[in-house]
Amino acid sequence: MRTSWSDSVANSASENAAASGSFGPPPTRATYIPPHLRNQPPCSDSLAPPSLGNDRVGYSGPVGGSRWDGGGSRPDHGRSGHGSGGRGGGGWNNRSGGWDRGREREVNPFGDVEPACGEQENTGINFDAYEDIPVETSGHNVPLPVNTFAEIDLGEAVNQNIQRCKYVKPTPVQRNAIPILLAGRDLMACAQTGSGKTAAFCFPIIAGIMREQYVQRSHGGRTVYPLALILSPTRELSSQIHDEAKKFSYQTGVKVVVVYGGAPINQQLRELERGVDILVATPGRLVDLLERARVSLQMIRYLALDEADRMLDMGFEPQIRKIVEQMDMPPCGMRQTMLFSATFPKEIQRLASDFLSNYIFLAVGRVGSSTDLIVQRVEHVQEIDKRSHLLDLLHAQRETEVNSKHSLTLVFVETKKGADSLEHWLYIKGFPSTTIHGDRTQQEREMALRSFKSGKTPILVATDVAARGLDIPHVAHVVNFDLPNDIDDYVHRIGRTGRAGKTGLATAFFNENNMSLARPLADLMQESNQVVPAWLTRCASRVSHGGGKNRRTGGARFGGRDFRREGSFNKGTEYYGGNSGGGYGLPAGFGGGYNPAVASAWDQ
Ligand SMILES: Nc1ncnc2c1ncn2[C@@H]1O[C@H](COP(=O)(O)OP(=O)(O)OP(=O)(O)O)[C@@H](O)[C@H]1O
Numbered sequence: 150m151r152t153s154w155s156d157s158v159a160n161s162a163s164e165n166a167a168a169s170g171s172f173g174p175p176p177t178r179a180t181y182i183p184p185h186l187r188n189q190p191p192c193s194d195s196l197a198p199p200s201l202g203n204d205r206v207g208y209s210g211p212v213g214g215s216r217w218d219g220g221g222s223r224p225d226h227g228r229s230g231h232g233s234g235g236r237g238g239g240g241w242n243n244r245s246g247g248w249d250r251g252r253e254r255e256v257n258p259f260g261d262v263e264p265a266c267g268e269q270e271n272t273g274i275n276f277d278a279y280e281d282i283p284v285e286t287s288g289h290n291v292p293l294p295v296n297t298f299a300e301i302d303l304g305e306a307v308n309q310n311i312q313r314c315k316y317v318k319p320t321p322v323q324r325n326a327i328p329i330l331l332a333g334r335d336l337m338a339c340a341q342t343g344s345g346k347t348a349a350f351c352f353p354i355i356a357g358i359m360r361e362q363y364v365q366r367s368h369g370g371r372t373v374y375p376l377a378l379i380l381s382p383t384r385e386l387s388s389q390i391h392d393e394a395k396k397f398s399y400q401t402g403v404k405v406v407v408v409y410g411g412a413p414i415n416q417q418l419r420e421l422e423r424g425v426d427i428l429v430a431t432p433g434r435l436v437d438l439l440e441r442a443r444v445s446l447q448m449i450r451y452l453a454l455d456e457a458d459r460m461l462d463m464g465f466e467p468q469i470r471k472i473v474e475q476m477d478m479p480p481c482g483m484r485q486t487m488l489f490s491a492t493f494p495k496e497i498q499r500l501a502s503d504f505l506s507n508y509i510f511l512a513v514g515r516v517g518s519s520t521d522l523i524v525q526r527v528e529h530v531q532e533i534d535k536r537s538h539l540l541d542l543l544h545a546q547r548e549t550e551v552n553s554k555h556s557l558t559l560v561f562v563e564t565k566k567g568a569d570s571l572e573h574w575l576y577i578k579g580f581p582s583t584t585i586h587g588d589r590t591q592q593e594r595e596m597a598l599r600s601f602k603s604g605k606t607p608i609l610v611a612t613d614v615a616a617r618g619l620d621i622p623h624v625a626h627v628v629n630f631d632l633p634n635d636i637d638d639y640v641h642r643i644g645r646t647g648r649a650g651k652t653g654l655a656t657a658f659f660n661e662n663n664m665s666l667a668r669p670l671a672d673l674m675q676e677s678n679q680v681v682p683a684w685l686t687r688c689a690s691r692v693s694h695g696g697g698k699n700r701r702t703g704g705a706r707f708g709g710r711d712f713r714r715e716g717s718f719n720k721g722t723e724y725y726g727g728n729s730g731g732g733y734g735l736p737a738g739f740g741g742g743y744n745p746a747v748a749s750a751w752d753q
Pocket residue numbers: 271272273274315316317318319320323340341342343344345346347348490491617618619620644645648649
C-alpha cells in the first residue's frame with residue numbers, strides 16, 4: 150500500500166491532469182487531489198509561489214554529465230515547469246479537503262498542541278544574540294534574505310506547523326538559506342551550532358515537494374522512489390531529523406521515513422512500502438537498501454547532507470560518492486543539493502563542490518567558529534587527576550543547582566571503554582549516569598538518550614557519536630574530559646549546549662597530550678570573546694614554533710570562508726556577486742593541510 154504524496158500522484162495522474170489547469174469543485178474523499186490543488190482559494194494568483202529553479206532556466210544537460218550512469222535514461226521528474234519557474238495550477242495545498250488515507254492515519258507529532266492566533270511564543274531563542282552575526286554569501290545572483298516567515302511562501306500547512314513549533318521568526322541561517330533554496334539554488338551553508346539549520350533545509354524541501362507535480366512513472370516491484378534524501382552521520386541524528394521533518398510536514402501529505410543501521414531492517418522496509426517522499430538515512434543502511442534494490446534514487450529532486458563536512462571526510466566519503474555518483478541519482482544540476490554544517494574546512498569544501506552546481510556559499514558567523522553564548526573554560530588537568538577534577542565540578546554544580554534539577558551534563562571521552570569505565574565510576578560516586586558509544590546496541594543507545602533527556606540519568610558519558618547535531622534541551626554543561634584532536638570536533642561537541650539562543654558552559658581538561666590543539670583552541674576562544682588562560686597562550690606559541698606531538702592539528706582544518714575565494718580556485722572572481730559582509734577572513738596561520746579524521750566512533 151502506498152500512500153505518500155509522490156506515490157499518490159503517480160497513482161492518480163489522470164486526476165492530476167484534469168485538475169492541474171483548474172481548481173474545479175471542492176474535492177471529495179474519494180477523489181485524490183494533489184496537495185498543491187487542495188482547497189484552493191478562488192484567486193490563486195496572490196498565493197502563487199515564487200519562481201523555483203530560476204537559476205536553472207535553460208538548463209539543457211547535466212553538469213558533470215559524464216558521471217551520469219543511470220542506465221541510459223534520465224529520470225523523468227515530470228514536474229511541470231521544471232527549470233522554468235512555471236508550474237501549471239501552482240499554489241499550495243492546505244489542510245481541509247482531499248485527504249488521502251496516509252494523512253487520515255497521521256499521528257499528531259505535536260501531541261494536543263494546536264496553533265492559536267496570538268498565542269505564539271518562541272522557544273526561548275534569544276534573537277538579539279544573533280542580530281550582530283556577520284553574514285557572508287558568495288555566488289551568482291544571491292536571493293535576498295527575509296526577516297519574517299510571512300515573507301516566505303512555504304504554504305499554509307507548513308505555516309501552521311511553524312506556529313505549532315512556536316517559531317516566531319526565522320533564525321539568521323533560515324532568513325538567508327530558505328530564500329536561496331526556494332529559488333532552486335544549490336547551497337553550501339555554514340552556521341553555528343544550535344542555530345536552526347535543520348528547519349533551514351527541511352522547510353524548502355517540504356514546500357518544494359508540495360508545490361511541484363510529478364507525472365506518473367511506473368514503479369517496479371517493491372522499489373520505492375523518494376523525492377528527497379537527507380543524509381546524516383549518526384543514527385540518533387537521523388532519527389532526530391526525521392522527528393523534526395515529521396513536525397514540519399504534518400498534514401501536508403508529504404511522507405517522511407527514516408532508515409539507519411542497528412535497527413531491524415524489515416520494519417524499515419515495511420515503513421518504506423507505505424510510501425516515502427523524504428528519506429532520512431545514514432549512509433550504511435541506505436547503501437544496503439540500494440543494493441537490495443528496495444530504494445531507487447532516480448526520482449531524487451532534493452539532496453541534503455547534514456553535517457556535510459563530516460559526511461565528506463575520509464570516513465564517509467566513499468559511501469557518499471557511491472550514493473551520489475554511482476547509483477541512479479540524477480547528477481548535480483538535475484537535482485538541488487544543499488550542504489549544511491557548523492564547520493567547513495576548505496579541503497572539504499573543495500571535495501563538496503563536486504556535488505554542487507553553480508552554488509551559493511553562505512556563512513552565518515565565522516566558518517567553524519563557536520557561538521559566544523557558550524562560556525568556554527579550559528583547565529590544566531593531568532590525566533591522573535581528571536576523575537577527581539570532574540567529581541569536584543559535579544559536586545559544585547550540584548550545589549548551585551538545587552533549584553534547577555533538570556540541568557544535564559554531557560561528558561565527552563576519547564574511547565568506548567573509557568566511556569563505560571567513567572560511567573561506572575561516576576555511578577559508584579553517587580552520580581547517576583549513562584553512556585552512548587558505538588559498542589552499545591542501538592536499543593541501548595536509544596534508552597541511554599531517553600534516560601538522559603528525561604533527567605533520570607542527568608550525566609551522559611559519550612564518545613564523538615554524540616558530538617554532532619543532537620538537540621537535547623537543558624544540556625547546561627559540556628565537559629571535554631578528553632579533548633578531541635580536531636578543533637572542528639571541539640566546536641560541535643561544545644555546541645550541544647548554548648543552543649537556540651540559550652547560554653551554556655563548556656569545560657575542557659587540557660594537558661600535554663593536547664598540545665596540538667593549543668593554538669586552534671586559543672584562537673577559537675579569542676574569536677568567541679572568551680578569556681584565554683595565559684598558560685594556554687604560552688602553549689599555543691610554543692606549538693606554533695615547532696612543538697607539539699600530535700600532527701593532526703585542528704587549526705589546519707579550520708576553514709574561514711568560501712574556498713572559491715582563495716587563489717587556488719582557478720575560476721577566478723566571477724563567482725562573487727553576493728551580498729558579502731566581508732571583513733572576517735582567515736586568521737593568520739590558518740588554512741590548508743586538511744588531515745582527515747578517523748571515523749571509528751561514527752555510524753556507517
Ligand atoms: N525559528 C526558530 N525559532 C525558535 N527556535 C528555533 C527556530 N528554528 C529552530 N529552532 C530551534 O533551535 C534548536 C536548534 O536547531 P537545530 O537542531 O536545527 O540546530 P542546528 O543549527 O542544526 O545545530 P547543529 O549544528 O548542532 O546541528 C531546535 O530546538 C529548534 O527547534
